[in-house]
Amino acid sequence: MPTIINVALDLWFVARLGWGVAGAAIATVTAQSVSAIICAIKVSRYEMFRLQRRHFKLNRILLSEYFSLSIPMLLQSFVIASGGLFVQKHINNYGSNFAAGMSASEKIFIMIETSGIALSPSAAAFVSQNYGAKQFDRIRQGVRSAVIISLCFAVFSSTLLFLFGRQILALFVASDAIKFAWSSLCVT
Structure with missing residues (x-):
């Protein structure tokens, strides 16, 4: 859904209104924000997703398991994002x-x-x-x-x-x- 909203807003802000890069950035932020709000509203309808004080108690066993699983994913995301920045830098040179x-x-x-x-x-x-x-x-x-x-x-x-x-x-x-x-x- 955010992709469709982003494309529609890009067409409006960039092609129709001529806002250029700023319009594309506003379109992306708006699309992601709308998506986050819709998700938050949908999730809040379910009791099991409502946050309570007891949910914030740390479980050291789970925490160590989460870290062992998340560190490789974090490193992978970092490498991919760094590569994207490198490519974007060279694209901008053209x-x-x-x-x-x-x-x-x-x-x-x-x-x-x-x-x-x-x-x-x-x-x-x-x-x-x-x-x-x-x-x-x-x-x-x-x-x-x-x-x-x-x-x-x-x-x-x-x-x-x-x-x-x-x-x-x-x-x-x-x-x-x-x-x-x-x-x-x-x-x-």
């Missing part, structure tokens, strides 16, 4: 049209990627439940179905981008940046 083109292609890629990634948790839950029930035939059938759905979506989105990619990119960036965005999408 000028604003190049940076705008890369940003537009990244937004389209994220929309496509998010749709594909959304299938993973449901497939994982399906496999876990059937593994617990020892229904291995259903696991094979479920994995096969997930792969087929993913392939169909990949073919559909690739065809859509191949046929209408430049027009879709024109919604996000000026004509000067489209060639950079299109090149980036073709590589991705």
